[in-house]
Amino acid sequence: MAGDGLCIYFCGSIRGGRGDADIYQQLITHLQSFGKVLTEHVGSKEVNEKGVIKEDAGMSDKEIHDRDIMWLEMSNVVVAEVTTTSLGVGYELGRAVAMKKKILCLFRPTPDKRLSAMIEGAKNCDNFEVVHYSDVYEGFTAISTFMKTL
Numbered sequence: 001m002a003g004d005g006l007c008i009y010f011c012g013s014i015r016g017g018r019g020d021a022d023i024y025q026q027l028i029t030h031l032q033s034f035g036k037v038l039t040e041h042v043g044s045k046e047v048n049e050k051g052v053i054k055e056d057a058g059m060s061d062k063e064i065h066d067r068d069i070m071w072l073e074m075s076n077v078v079v080a081e082v083t084t085t086s087l088g089v090g091y092e093l094g095r096a097v098a099m100k101k102k103i104l105c106l107f108r109p110t111p112d113k114r115l116s117a118m119i120e121g122a123k124n125c126d127n128f129e130v131v132h133y134s135d136v137y138e139g140f141t142a143i144s145t146f147m148k149t150l
């Protein structure tokens, strides 16, 4: 089913920390070969002095929340990079589960990082997949494999 018309909601940390922004950008570029990534701004390199992403500057928190929930509702699939802990990403994933979306979470384990049990433990055979990966190329492979299951 991958191809025209697929709407993808990508989640990645913004206020939780931008250490993985480069990886988000590369994963988003890969995702764009499968469909439209509604949240392309999550990979943006342009963040202002207050930690606000350029594309969302000037929007109130309510406007950001309401737009993102609308995009989440519109999406066919949710892909989240969950290595950098983010309240917003956790919230989006909870809402996506309630909406019965197909979800892929990507996590890069390191000795000092353990994924929340509420994400790792949500894995099931149906619509919530968690993949551990070590570099962006493995992330691309995990995405391609997941897309084939749609």
Ligand SMILES: O=c1[nH]c(=O)n([C@H]2C[C@H](O)[C@@H](COP(=O)(O)O)O2)cc1CO
Residues within 6 Å of the ligand: 010, 011, 012, 013, 014, 015, 016, 017, 039, 042, 052, 053, 056, 064, 068, 086, 087, 088, 089, 092
């Ligand atoms: O400016 C924003 N724009 C935006 O789209 N988000 C959404 C998309 C991300 O997947 C997620 C990041 O949440 P947080 O900022 O708590 O790390 O929330 C979050 C913020 C800031 O919280």
